[in-house]
Amino acid sequence: MMYRLLCLFLLTATHAAAVETCHGDTACQVGDRSYHVLEPDGWDGETPLPVLLHFHGWARQGAVVVNHERIAGATKLRGVLLVAPNGLRKTWDFWTSDTDDVGFADQVLADVALRYPIDPERIYVSGYSYGGAMAWRFVCQSGNDTTALLAVAGSIRQTEDCPQAPREVRHVHGTDDTVMAFPFGPDGDTTYPVALWRAKYDCNGATPRGDWSVEPFLTLTRVEWTDCANGRVTLDTHPGGHFIPHGWIGRQLDELLGRIPTYP
Template identity: 30%
Template sequence: MRRLPPVLLVVLLGIAAVALAQEGGGRLRETLRARAAAPPVVSPRAGEAIDAPGDYRVELMHDGLSREYRMHVPRGYRRGHPMPLLVALHGGGGDMDWQADDSKYGLISAAERRGFIAVFPNGFSRLPGGRLATWNARRCCGPARDRDVDDVGFIRAVVADVSRTLHVDRRRVYATGMSNGGMMAYRLACEAPDVFRAIAAVAGTDNTSRCEPSPAVSVLHIHALDDDHVLFDGGAGAGAFRNPAAVTDFASVPATVEAWTHRNGCRAPPRRIVDVPGAHCDLYAACAQGSKVQLCVTDGGGHSWPGGSKARGAPSQAIDANDTMWAFFDSLRGAP
């Protein structure tokens, strides 16, 4: 293997430090352990037909870059019977294997239980194996933003590729994401409303610069009051890397929700639909084109995925992000 020049090595180590600081210092070690324990995956070529349930890893060329995505096809999949598709985006400094780790996010189990195809794209990375990747969510984050990587085009290409290989219900294509991945989901809602019916952002606010979605895209936002990375009231918290070259002065949760209720033409005040110890959810339902905006707030859990687990800290168990998300998506069925 050819040795890296010293200057390039320093740059790569700096990128790694930024990403690790953004999402937690134990991320790389946990990612490597998760990869070692992950079930085997099949690696078909892009566009190659897939008929069997299982786990797949696909390489896709886009905009001159070799990109990858993982896919889980649940046991209930049958060709000829269209199935919903969920694009799940990892946080900054993570990768597709991290987001697909069922012990942390439970999305594979949710796909089996709810009956949807789960797709895990990998963000932009300069490191071997796509580790410590970021998404270009406009004002965040890291190398993907700084190089203006075409992540919207890449994810469009992923959905198109999956739709060629599997029978996807194109009216039920959704995106979700954690942190930087949630921010990227907001960018998809802004710039790919023809693809995504709804998004669910967890611990990541809307940091886009321009947004005029048509048709309207429904939005679920889940956030902890004590998030120390992406502060509820805006800004990069003490848990985030404070170098502006790495992250940004994040938009607040209230500003994000206000922006989307305005974009979606929500006319009535919100209705509280969940009120349990440690969490509540408010729903704006009288919105244009049958769209909805919902905000779920947990009292604790910090920068994490409610109902999941992580190496450091304890995510809120007051609500389950996966169940909340899929109930929200299911509520849109029958809308225009």
């Protein structure tokens, strides 16, 4: 009993110190770099937390992510710990495999695990725009066994050879995106944005899942690949431009966590 009380005391003390030194707008230091972290609403301080590692867009920082309604607003309500690394010069080096940013993000996750009890079976990796591309690069190369990729309007080249992959991929992109242009395939193929993962998982035919929306002004069309040797791929497309669709991150987390999808 004394040992269990001591462990509880140490966990509580470690958590209290973590919150005191860095949380929300106050960044956590990892060497000469940093990241932001945001706890979910109502967390009891003990239950292991799923993690959403989210890479910010170009010219942003992690402080934007932990205050973003469509990102932090989703994690806070679903018991998910939000982790938002800060890119050097407010950007990410995702263009080739020769990048230090993957190793930095690995260090961030290791540091988070020292500060919080995390659920290693529920590590989700996300990002928007340049951050979406960085999320692709991370799951392509990281030494971490990530559960799912949740990428928004950004990717690496579909012809790249990834040495590893997450257990599941979910991607959303607007066909009218002119910032990180929608990667149409041959003959205007709208399933090409996830061609890399379909090949990596050795997936067969696509299954249309129909349209869905959480706001009346934007309809998303879903296609899934479940007949794969490894993994699973989900693609949502919409006719809009370069943005995070309302409710998209929340819906993905709900589905991954086995919850009934809700909005917000």
